[in-house]
Amino acid sequence: MASGTGQANAKRKPVFVKVEDLKPGTTGHTLIVKVIETTPVNTSSRPNRSRALLSRPPPPARIAECVVGDETGTIVFTARNEQVDLMEKGATVILRNAKIVMFKRTTMRLAVDKWGRIEVTEPAKFDVKEDNILSLVEYELVTVPDQGTN
Secondary structure: EEEEOOOOOOOOOOOEEOOOHHHOOOOEEEEEEEEEEEEEEEOOOOOOOOOOOOOOOOOOEEEEEEEEEEEOOOEEEEHHHHHHHHHOOOOOEEEEEEEEEEEEEOOOEEOOOOEEEEEOOOOOOOOOOOOOHHHHHOOOOOOOOOOOOO
């Protein structure tokens, strides 16, 4: 689809956000973060009955919980499959189109799905503020009654 200026799908310049600005339920974030820690998660090896008839079962998903951060704070990032290889301790990465997912409906985690991208970049010059951990803040789902009926 062409626009009036003759450019087709011009790319927007990314707006980088800081870790402390992340809020529950938000998407489309672009961040530059350092990987502080990476912990592999053991996934269940329980067979899936619906795939039992197939000749080869799918390979198990690889998942790692990574603590990432910038000069404003840290958050837990959930890396899946090939993302795990990029999230090495000490690496600086750019997370594009990242989203906040709620873990157990109370705490925030950062994730990049198939619509996003992770890029390893040159080492950042900032020191990570490790005492502001956003994944430790618990949120509560609150329903607000409709104020229009009085």
